[in-house]
Amino acid sequence: MTRRLTLMVAAVLVLGAVAPNICSAADPNLVGWWRLNDGSGDNAIDSSGNNLHGVLVDNPVWVTGVQGTALQFSGGNHVAVPGYEGILGTQSRTSAAWINVTKTSASIITWGPAGSGTKWIMRTHNGPASLRLECGRGNTYGTTDLADGEWHHVAVVLIDDGSPDVSELLLYVDGALDPIMDGGTPNQMDTSSGGEFRIAYDLNNTPRTYDGMIDDVRIYDRALSADEIQALMDDPGGTVTQALAPSPADGAIVESTWYNLSWTAGDLATSHLVYISDNLDDVSEGRVEPIPAAGTFAVIGFGKPFPEGLIPGTTYYWRVDGVNDAEADSPWKGSIWSFSVRPKTAWHPAPADGALFVDADTDLAWDPGVGAALHYVYFADNFQDVNSAEGSAFVLGTTYDPGPLETGKTYYWRVDSSDGLTTHRGKAWSFTATTPGGGLLGEYFNTMDPIGEPVLTRIDPIIDIDFGNASPEPNVVNADWFSVRWRGELQAAFSEVYTFYTRANDGSRLWIDEKLIVDKWAWVNTVVDTRGEPIELVAGKWYSIRMELFNEDGDSEAHLLWESASQPKAIIPSAAFSPPLRAGGPSPSNGATGVKMMPTLKWSPGIGAASHEVYFGTDADAVSSAVVTSPEHKSSPAIGSESYDPGKLTWHTTYYWRVDEVNAVSPDSPWTGRVWSFTTGDFLVVDNFEDYTDDDAANEAIWQSWIDGFGTAANGSQVGNLFPPYAEQTIVHGGRQSMPLSYDNTAGVANSQAELTLSYPRDWTEEGVSVLSLWFRGYPASVGSFTEGPVGTYTMTAAGSNIGGTADEFHFAYKTLTGPGSITARVDSIQNTHDQAKAGVMIRETLDPNSAHAFACITPVDGVGSRGRDTTGGGSFSTFQAGITAPHWVKLERDVAGNFTVSHSTNGSTWQPVELSAPTAIPMDATVYVGLALTSRNAAVTCEAKFSNVAITGNVGAQWTNQDIGILGNAAEPLYVAVTDGASASAVVAHDDASAATIDVWTEWVIDLTRFADQDVNLANIDKIAVGLGAQSGLVAPGGSGTLFIDDIRLLRPAEEPQP
Structure with a gap:
């Protein structure tokens, strides 16, 4: 036996003697695992085996979790892990947990000190409550709103590429990648020591807390794969059935022709079967003989299946199935991993083999083969010269300058490698220098x-x-x-x-x-x-x-x-x-479904076209092969007329179309177009709002078809946004647009409606339709209020996300103030809807959300604050003095020069400034608004505060007025649909829920057409449809304003009866 083999066998015997990991945490990269299944007591036990046991702070409550128990947090209670500072530097990592959260800006898992790129804060975003990771002056957040009262599995993955930044983070929600809504500032991440690991708490943000439940928290010092994230979600109790943590790592390059494969076992496996081959499909389908492994390693390169060793330059695929004969689900199929053996020849060429668009001034580079000491480079502009060349001068490094290249030309090159004994011939590679033009x-x-x-x-x-x-x-x-x-x-x-x-x-x-x-x-x-x-x-x-x-x-x-x-x-x-030579930009979009039965097909022309040839039909192959003499040829419009009207189409049918660009003077004409398709709906489209644009000069704006109350004193409606985009493109039910319908039934106006004159469909009996369907969504009713009782004591309620940033959301009770003046009040109490809920006194330039203002406030936890915004739409300034809670007095003063001063008092007579605050100059108009303000700091929860001893000095108006600022809310005006036939007969149907306008989720309203017919309207000849809110509904209309969104107005056939 050779010395090398003897040492290898000895190593195997030592590895085989190692006791298996009896902890369920099968992955050694699992740094911390707080299952939160303790169910009682003051500790959160770490199940990773690393003894990172947590301490419960301020009594979070043990509750039923996803599996076993979980912890419920509110008001700042949390879990701390004394002495543990998380994963530091740029190291790859994964943090994961199950959460059931009730608020935005809620800290889930945190560590690291304040600074640029120095912390790891996994939390919910400010609004919506999507998953967010911030590192300090850098953040990224996803799309899915998590504050829905349901359990969600969330994970954040960082892959260390040498200089990772937040734009490279992967966010997972419920086992799937969550689309990134915003990448924030792409600061590099380099997590520092100095910030203790915590669950449900962030000390860096005054602090930021968590409301809701958390279960099964995990920290790994490696980047988990998508399959592994899914496995965590699929088995919330923590049982891992797949083998994990392969060595060599997935995708690694190894130097040796033998290797000791290793992995960590799943929780239930007692032995393993290892499948390995250079054929991916054979490994995936199990078509190779498995290697049995009693432990968590297998040596390959000696004996079966590779008695001659691993082959340099080859990629191998392998998987490990866990086995336990006592378990019915055994074996558990593992993920497929791969590794490559470094070849003896030069490899990994740059430019890559076959590359196009290579800069004409480029150096060639490659990775050396195993043991390579010298390289011989052959370079030419034809393959044969390079393939047959011999005797090049040697190159010591792994780069070569070929000199200036000719644009548009293809070059070939080869690198032979010598290890001092043998020269290993390389493969002939090619690339093409970039061609001029393009764009x-x-x-x-x-x-x-x-x-x-x-x-x-x-x-x-x-x-x-x-x-x-x-x-x-x-x-x-x-x-x-x-x-x-x-x-x-x-x-x-x-x-x-x-x-x-x-x-x-x-x-x-x-x-x-x-x-x-x-x-x-x-x-x-x-x-x-x-x-x-x-x-x-x-x-x-x-x-x-x-x-x-x-x-x-x-x-x-x-x-x-x-x-x-x-x-x-x-x-x-x-x-x-x-540049575009072929027709593009089809409308309807390629593959669209639910298309109206009388569409107009449109496209964008190619730049060389003088005319178009349009082909259309229900047979994709026939449209693809059609010529101008084929029955599928429909039209030959000139340039400038990029549209085709196919007439009325068939119910729920797929159509195909093609547009060729033609120019008789070009030898390249025609430029054959791609075959596009769309499918008509199994309904008649009254309006899906997709065809409107911002081109009012072309009469395509939404308000030019849906006629609102502009210029009509008795109609309080407004269709569309004041500025483009006129149609709503964020709050939509289907497609990419909906109709915003604002209503204002105040100041003597009793009704608001918008009306559309129909061209098609006017016959509401065709195709057997029997119901009208439309989708709507409003805003919730305001929860803001302001009452007095007993005399001199005021109670205010409010929602709102915050008073801060560039725009505010709060309830405001105010009077006017002209010139200098002050306001003083005692905040008797404030409900803790958030540590930074705010109640206090404010002077504000306007009632717009982004107005300049000064604000003296009390919070439930964070003390007394001096806040404000010194320019319209600018950022906010803020200073807090901790240790102060209601009841407490606050005062805000404005002097003749426009300086604002905040002070506070325990008794209303002895005043002192808020720590670190100073008089601040905030330019405002002479006449401003002065009063009491309250924000919940948790938009989903109503906050209550009480004020007393309110005193205002200066030239002040007499009457209190109160309203929401920056909070979108609807008054409960009754919703209705009205139709008018060709003989001007009309019918109105009101929604059964008089408060439908306050429903803040997309809701379908289905109306049986007989309800219109019973009012003597001719359904076979409908001329107009109107959507409105107010007295015309026939219901009591209390008066008020708001905005409703309308989408997908359709005529449907009756629903099929369920089969017995």
Whole structure:
């Protein structure tokens, strides 16, 4: 026996003698595991085996959890782990827990001190309560609202790539990746010591607490895979059945031709079966003979299945199935992992083999083979010269400068490696130097949506543009309030799965091959990379591409990047683009369902087209192969007429269409289009609100079809937003738009309605329809109130997320104040709906949410505060003095120079300033609002506060007025639908719930058409439909205002009776 083999066998015997881990925490990378199944007592036991036992602080309550028990937290109680400071530096990690949360901005798992990039704060976002991770001056948050009263499994994963930042974090909700809503500032993460690990508490935020339940908290010092995250969710008690923590790590490169594979066992496994092969499918399907393993290791490269050793340059796939004959579910199939053996030849070329779009001034690089000391490089512009070449000069390093390259030319190269004894011939690789030209068609609009006619059209070579705060084209395109649409075609360099990223300010959208893969059409305050849905592309094939950008105000920029296994993340080069030669941008969108039965088909033209050929039918193959003499050929519109009316279509049928671009003077014409499809609905569309745009010059704005109360004194309605986008694009039920309908039945107005004149469908009896369906959503009724009783004592209730940031949400009872003055009050009590609920006295310039103001307040936990905003829409300043609770006096003074001073008192006679506060100059108009303010700091919960000893000095108005500020709420005006037939006969149906306008979730309202027919309306000839709120409903209308959203108005056939 050789010495090498003897040592290896000895190592195996030692490993075999190691006692198995009797802890259920099978993964040695599980640093801390607080199952919270203790059920009683003052400790949270750590089940990881690392003795990181937690201490319950301020008596959180043991309750029933996801499995076993959990802890319920409120008001700042939490779990601390004395002496443990979490995972530090840039190390990969995973934090996970089950949560049932009732508020926004709730801390789940935290550690690390305050600073830029130095902490790990896993919490819910400020609103909605989605999953958020912040590191200090950097954060990222997801999409799913977690504050719904249900249990959710949440996890955050960090992969250490040397300089990780928050934009690279992965957020999981209920076992699935949660789409990132905002990436925040992409600060690098380097977690520091100095902040103790806590559950349900964050000391860095004055503090930030948690309301709700938490169960099964885990910390790993590695990045869990998606499968492992799913496994945590699927078995909340913590039983892990799969083998974990492979060595070598998944995707690793190993140097040796033998290896001691190892893993950690699942909780129930007593032995294992190891499947390994260089064929992925064979491992996946178990078509190789498994290696039995009594422990958690298997040596390969000696004996079966590789008696001659592992082969350099080969990738191996392996899986470990857990076995326990006493368990009915055994064996448990493991995940498939892989590793590669470093080859003896040069490998991993850069540029990658077959790469396109390579810069003409580039150096060649490669990874050395095992034992390589010298390299011989062969380079030419034809394959044969490189493949047959011999005797090159040697290169000591792993780079080579080929000199200047000719654009558009393909080059070949080969690297032979010598280990001093043998020269190992390398593979001949190729790449193509980037070609000139390319780019995308950029269309610039002076609107927030890229619709109508662009004011500027040009070819932009790449999307890597920083406009700053200037116009993209001065005196042509606005500096603010503009949008851009780039469109054309994209060629992939490799047949691989690609990930695209937009980096934009403000909103961006991206379509590849007519598929929407990035949808971040919203204002952003920081520029980050938004990761698109991965898409598989084929090398050399051209795909349609469209990117859109809007800028509201301030700086604007747009960047488009791609990434694949062979393509490092980078800006997409010009040569990968082509301006649009083929028709694109189909409407209805490709694959759309529920399309109306009388649609108008529209598209965007190719830049070389003089006319179009339109093909249409129900047979995809026939449309694909059709020519102008085929029956599928329908129309030949000229350029400028990019639309086709197919007439009335069939109920619930899929149609296919194609548009070829034609120009008789071009030898490349026609440019054959892609076959698109859509499916009509199993309903008649009255209005789905998808066809409206912001192009009021073309009569396409929503308020130009739905006629509101503008200019009509007796109608208090307003359709659409005041500024583009006119239709609602965030609060939608189906598609991408809904109709905002504002109503104001005050000041003598009793009714608000909007009315649509129908072109189709007017016959509400065709296709056997019998019911009208529409979806609506409102805002909840205000919970704000202000009453006096007994005399001199005031009770106020309020919701609201906060008074702070750039806009406020609170209830305000006020009078007017002109010139200097002051307000004093004793805050007798404030309900603890949040540690930072706030009650106090305020002077405010306007009643707008973003108004400048000064505020002296008391909180339930955080003491007395001096807060304010010194400019409209600016950020807020804040200073708190701890240790003070209600009852307590607060005073706010405004002097003639506009300086505001906050002070507080225990008795109303001896006053002192709030610590660290000072008189602050806040410019305001002479006449302002002065009064009492309350915010719940938890928008879902009503807070109550009591005030007494209220005194206001100065030139003050006589009457108190109170209202919500910044809180969207609806008055309970009755909702109705009215229809009018061609003979002007009308009928009205009111919603059964007189408070329907206050329902704040999408709700379907189904109306039997007989309710209109019974009022003598001719259903076969309906001329108009109206949606309204108020007296016309026939119900008592108390008067009030609000906003309702309407979507998906349809006519349906009767529901099928359930089969017995």
